[in-house]
Amino acid sequence: MLMFKRLTFLLLLCFGIALASTDDSYTYGEADLKGIFNPNADIKLDNKPIFLVFGQTGCYYCAMLRSDINKDDFLKNYLKANFSPYYINIRHDKKHNVGYLKLNNISSRDYARLYNLTGTPMIVFISEDGKTIFRVSGYPGHDRLVTMLKFIKSDKWKAASNEQERIVLYQDFEKALKEKK
Template sequence: MKFKQVFLFLAFLFLVGCKSEKPDLSIISNGTASSKEAKEAHENIDKNSYSEILPYLKDNALIESDGSKGVLLMFGSNNCKYCDKLKEEIVRSKMLQELLKNNFCSYYINTSYKKVHRFFSKNLDTQELGRFYAIRSTPTLIFLNPQGEMIFEIVGFMGGKKLELALEYISQNPNLSEAQIAENLYNLFAQKSLL
């Protein structure tokens, strides 16, 4: 008998409690805003890894030329000390910042993340883009002409002064072959005592 009384008492409290509360519709999410925000945050998680140079780059979700400038793809990765040194050089040098922003459509691609990039007319994820250019180590800089054809590649870290000269020279000579660019850069570095 006692069990039945306790059960009725608890049921009464439950029903009274339910009747006295009105639902607060403001706490119910329709799901779209938070899902959209979460998706956007996930798609842009790579940007945190190069936030210090983000002002000098374009959004790598859409990689293309503006029609007149060449394209610079800077491949980097997390826990890469030379990628960090490259970013430090860019932060320190106003000249590098201006060259990246004004002479190229510049993009940083962090190979530690998977993201879909609209690369000229195709969709490629980060790993596919890295395989396309046979990226084996970071940092690697890939230079493309405005039509998206590769014209030069720099594998490994290059100090700020050499990088400034390379960016300036390549932006002014996008129609030379890779061999011609390499030879001319070598001679330019020798003239400036940067070898």
């Protein structure tokens, strides 16, 4: 019985320490995102396109996306220099102020619903004026992600009037890059 009490005490102590050291800007399991993704309480345009990721705890492909970004200095630096990156964990009941949509205290799940979340991860590229460029459901893989970032940065997507046309332009962009290799 004494052993059980000691074990219970140790578990509660560890849990308390973990809670006390939590940075509210990021949620549990996403400490690897610090320094790459912006804190997501206030989501705003900073004269750069937004790279918005909706993920969740326990999602294999969300973890793969985060791992690829963390391991690749080019990808990490390119994201930070050219985009306003945000990661939203839909499993956590956080509130967000979304300046470009003029929404305050919207929950993570309601925010995801605005983009018709169909699965995680979901990547949403948002223009400097707050319009959706296009959405990607699932993790496209490292190389395709880099190509997507370069496509958005190139501004070639601006020649299209809707999301479907932008996807076609992206496919042409990707094909042209492959032909150069």
